[in-house]
Amino acid sequence: MMRSVGTLTRADLAETINRKMGFSRAESLALVESILAHMCNAMADGENVKISGFGSFVLRDKKERIGRNPKTGIEVPITPRRVMTFRASQLLKERIANG
Amino acid sequence: MIRSELVQALAKENPDLRPEEVEQTVDIFFEEIARRLAEGGRVELRGFGAFSTRERESRKGRNPRTGETVDVPSKKVPYFKPGKEMRERLNP
Numbered sequence A: 001m002m003r004s005v006g007t008l009t010r011a012d013l014a015e016t017i018n019r020k021m022g023f024s025r026a027e028s029l030a031l032v033e034s035i036l037a038h039m040c041n042a043m044a045d046g047e048n049v050k051i052s053g054f055g056s057f058v059l060r061d062k063k064e065r066i067g068r069n070p071k072t073g074i075e076v077p078i079t080p081r082r083v084m085t086f087r088a089s090q091l092l093k094e095r096i097a098n099g
Numbered sequence B: 001m002i003r004s005e006l007v008q009a010l011a012k013e014n015p016d017l018r019p020e021e022v023e024q025t026v027d028i029f030f031e032e033i034a035r036r037l038a039e040g041g042r043v044e045l046r047g048f049g050a051f052s053t054r055e056r057e058s059r060k061g062r063n064p065r066t067g068e069t070v071d072v073p074s075k076k077v078p079y080f081k082p083g084k085e086m087r088e089r090l091n092p
Helices: A010-021 A025-044 A090-097 B003-013 B019-038 B084-090
Strands: A049-051 A055-062 A065-068 A075-078 A081-088 B042-045 B049-056 B059-062 B069-072 B075-082
Touching (some): A025 A055, A025 B003, A025 B019, A025 B084, A049 B003, A081 A090, A081 B049, A081 B075, B003 B019, B019 B042, B019 B049, B075 B084
Antiparallel strands (some): A065 A075, B042 B049, B049 B075, B059 B069
């Protein structure tokens, strides 16, 4: 039977780092936060983030387009914006596809 | 930013750690996310975003060389949704 797996969070990542590296819980959590903060900062600065073997976080600039409020049907402009997309590496795609 | 630059930035912030410890920590971080996705689970990093997998239906494909019809089986593909804080930081 396929076991349902739960959601992995920062706390779980910190816990594994604590167990495998022997850093304190607080230190492990700080490292998790730090990794995320560095990636966030790079992207806020307009940089893509590429993690070999895992995937790339790629920024895309969207032009303004006309949208519609689905409730009222009224047309509203959707402002130009920057979005972040994730492109998984070939390796990660294969691991996920094969379960 | 690439993986090695991330490791360098972390190492600089944590002079008490050996460079190889920082490297291993980064490896564990991404490996745990990848493993959970491979197991069919979800990863939620508030503020950053959430990783999950989606089912792709099986379909009939074609070998572009021979024109032969082939069955492409259903499979899971990775999906990422950026978090609210991340989206806001990208659009100040």
